[in-house]
Amino acid sequence: MAGQALIGLIGGMSWESSAQYYRLINEGVRDRLGGVASARTLMWSFDFARIEALQHAGDWDALAGELAQAARVLERGGADLLVLCTNTMHRCTQAIEDAVAIPLLHIADPTAQAIRAAGLTKVGLLGTAFTMEQDFYRGRLEQRFGLEVLTPEADDRAAVHGIIYRELVAGQVLDASREVYRAVIERLVARGAQGIILGCTEIMLLIGPADSPVPIFDTTTLHAMAAVERALGAR
Incomplete structure (x- = not known):
């Protein structure tokens, strides 16, 4: 819909909760706009097996690099703002913010x-x-x-x-x-x-x-x- 920003979702950490984000955001837009309105979203979804392994290995630099790259892809795809669909990975917010010009909505x-x-x-x-x-x-x-x-x-x-x-x-x-x-x-x-x-x-x-x-x-x-x-x- 005109005037609705495109939400870039960095998900897959895990997809179980990312699916809830997708549902909640679309329900929220429908509730606000009525009818069959839904959200404009673009999602990058990680393989959580790799993310989990890096987390427990303490390789936060590698994780920050992967999140920054995902953010750049979403920005190039037209996202107006970013939502990182996980609490833990907000440890890497600075890397994301440094990688793109669009805002990150901190959880x-x-x-x-x-x-x-x-x-x-x-x-x-x-x-x-x-x-x-x-x-x-x-x-x-x-x-x-x-x-x-x-x-x-x-x-x-x-x-x-x-x-x-x-x-x-x-x-x-x-x-x-x-x-x-x-x-x-x-x-x-x-x-x-x-x-x-x-x-x-x-x-x-x-x-x-x-x-x-x-x-x-x-x-x-x-x-x-x-x-x-x-x-x-x-x-």
Whole structure:
């Protein structure tokens, strides 16, 4: 449709959550514009087996190079903005931003804005070990938005990470794993978490509002809706 920006999606990390991005963005545009309207999107989808191997090898330079190349391809394809359909790989945002002239919509920003809008200041963060333990994500929430971010204790971090990589990225959603996450959430709430960030895009396949005694902030949905708002802003 005229006036609708072309969203460049960097996906495949994993495709299970990228499929949710595609659904949510198209539903968001249809809800806003009505009828049979849908989003203008262009997706680069990685082979996650390669990405996962590089992540666990700690080769972030190689990963940054691959993401930068994907961003350049999408820009050449006509994308007006970029959406990186993963939390963990936002560790490489600088490489993407340096590679292209079009904006990258950072996943942490709409998440933090929703938390602040809810009047909360102290939140628990669930995600991959990379997201929970490194500073690229938590630091942005703390430094740019003034949030206090709690992460699970070491054993809980290992359990959360393992379920993501053994099950969720492969489309396996198990009741036993939901109970593990519920218990981790309960322990974060006991430490003072006023809300819980689902800081891995696959976690929304397993956990919803009914699984937590405090508000849930699903980064996948928040990021996708922010992309819709940005894409339709030209209207």
